Amino acid sequence: MTAISIKDMWLFRGDHPVLEDINLEVAEGDFMGLIGPNGGGKTTLLKALLGMIKPDKGSVEIFDLNPVAARKFIGYVPQKNTFDQSFPVTARDVVLMGRYSRAGLFKRYGQKDKEEAEKALRSVGMEVYAGREIGSLSGGEQQRVFVARSLVSNPKLLLLDEPATGIDAAQQTEFYNLLSRLNKSRGITIVMVSHDLTAVSKYVSKLACLNQRLYYHGTAELTKEDVEKAYGCPVDVIAHGTPHRVLREHD
Amino acid sequence: MDWSIISFLEYDFMRAALAAGIAASTLCAVVGIYVILNRIVFISDGIAHAAFGGIGLGYFLGSDPLTFGVASALVTALGIGIITSRSKVSEDTAIGVFLSTGMALGVILMSLSRGYAKDLFSYLFGNILAVTWFDVGTILVLTTAVLVLVILLYKEFLLLSFDPVYGEAVGLPVRSLRLLLLSMVAFSVVVLIKIVGIIMVIALLTIPCAICRQHFRGLPGIMVGSAVLGTVFVTIGLIISYFFDIPSGATIIITASATFFVSTFISR
Numbered sequence: 001m002t003a004i005s006i007k008d009m010w011l012f013r014g015d016h017p018v019l020e021d022i023n024l025e026v027a028e029g030d031f032m033g034l035i036g037p038n039g040g041g042k043t044t045l046l047k048a049l050l051g052m053i054k055p056d057k058g059s060v061e062i063f064d065l066n067p068v069a070a071r072k073f074i075g076y077v078p079q080k081n082t083f084d085q086s087f088p089v090t091a092r093d094v095v096l097m098g099r100y101s102r103a104g105l106f107k108r109y110g111q112k113d114k115e116e117a118e119k120a121l122r123s124v125g126m127e128v129y130a131g132r133e134i135g136s137l138s139g140g141e142q143q144r145v146f147v148a149r150s151l152v153s154n155p156k157l158l159l160l161d162e163p164a165t166g167i168d169a170a171q172q173t174e175f176y177n178l179l180s181r182l183n184k185s186r187g188i189t190i191v192m193v194s195h196d197l198t199a200v201s202k203y204v205s206k207l208a209c210l211n212q213r214l215y216y217h218g219t220a221e222l223t224k225e226d227v228e229k230a231y232g233c234p235v236d237v238i239a240h241g242t243p244h245r246v247l248r249e250h251d
Numbered sequence: 252m253d254w255s256i257i258s259f260l261e262y263d264f265m266r267a268a269l270a271a272g273i274a275a276s277t278l279c280a281v282v283g284i285y286v287i288l289n290r291i292v293f294i295s296d297g298i299a300h301a302a303f304g305g306i307g308l309g310y311f312l313g314s315d316p317l318t319f320g321v322a323s324a325l326v327t328a329l330g331i332g333i334i335t336s337r338s339k340v341s342e343d344t345a346i347g348v349f350l351s352t353g354m355a356l357g358v359i360l361m362s363l364s365r366g367y368a369k370d371l372f373s374y375l376f377g378n379i380l381a382v383t384w385f386d387v388g389t390i391l392v393l394t395t396a397v398l399v400l401v402i403l404l405y406k407e408f409l410l411l412s413f414d415p416v417y418g419e420a421v422g423l424p425v426r427s428l429r430l431l432l433l434s435m436v437a438f439s440v441v442v443l444i445k446i447v448g449i450i451m452v453i454a455l456l457t458i459p460c461a462i463c464r465q466h467f468r469g470l471p472g473i474m475v476g477s478a479v480l481g482t483v484f485v486t487i488g489l490i491i492s493y494f495f496d497i498p499s500g501a502t503i504i505i506t507a508s509a510t511f512f513v514s515t516f517i518s519r
Contacts, residue, residue: 050420078416
């Protein structure tokens, strides 16, 4: 089954195209990495997938549904937001927020929601921190909680926007392994936006590069030309199979 | 002069003032924590100042100034929201414009009326001793309405305050909730104008919550704590004002801010 299907999508901000003629098919079970320079439209693409922005041309379908209708199947981890580190909520409270679309307006979270929250915390190994305030956790632990929040509605598709930002190197490996596990053992389709090609290429099964236009061949590889076109400058790409690196040459 | 603490309660206006103070403290406690968490302290202050335009109009027309104050506070709250979302004007610029326009209109309209100086002073610096039992009733109705809203929409306001981007992605009506929150702020602010005046409104709205945040975990705890603290500040402020014949708005705020500085020092 197709998880994501984007056809001839254009998105403008004023007169300027932010996304140009995007075509993308992501199959169920894929783990896709999405790289590209800053301002290349990665976050905008995720927002279009979530139905937060409507494309000006073309179509977006998630599991053959329009994005708004498909929201209950999507888990979302937004870009590391600079939330107030002393915000008075516990990790458990944060995870419960992910049940919002199931609980609905005016209703309180019920027993079922609380059980699902505990389960989600367990699946990211954070159950012992459930009662801790979110600001008292480390960057990596916080990010696990946010992943738990996205898992608590039992999604079939997970969208992550630069999830490794602010996590130290040791915790990053652990974090990517967690995503890998969710993808392999639970069959959750993942699209992960990242800056870090080295990390991404080791874990993902598909790789795409976005800078207004999308460069994608349905594989885990990109050509040197693709990446250079996307980044708009010479980039040192080391062939697949050896450690991957993308180094920008200075002018 | 009778120096026993209870003596001031022999006056009916003192009892009304105290009742108004307690009800307003509860209102502030609930709304104030959302003002802090959503970082809309400056908007709230702008709404308070802009309300003065409506108060001036009501005063000029010889009608109830506070009703007009609520109306202009609501117009400002919605106006700031709409202008910033539909134009290139940034939010704090819009607030600055609304704030000073409201004040200017208020001063013009009031100066065209009689009895200008005395009433101007009481709107700017508050006069809790002029609170009537009718005002107390109005404050109680508003407080109850806000409490019901916050209980019904607890998880919505929590999500809005913590992570509006995520909220939008899971279908939270972010814009409507934000406007509702600003409307609640508008109502609270006008109530507080009666008590501490336009200039000091923001202190009573935020200081009790700011103190409780240093010592309590979880929103419900902070809200209850702030309501209690607010009541204490109003009571102590009133007592000081009564015995030393100093304007009550100022004594209430000084009591609150002194506590804030001590609390901040202790919990460092």
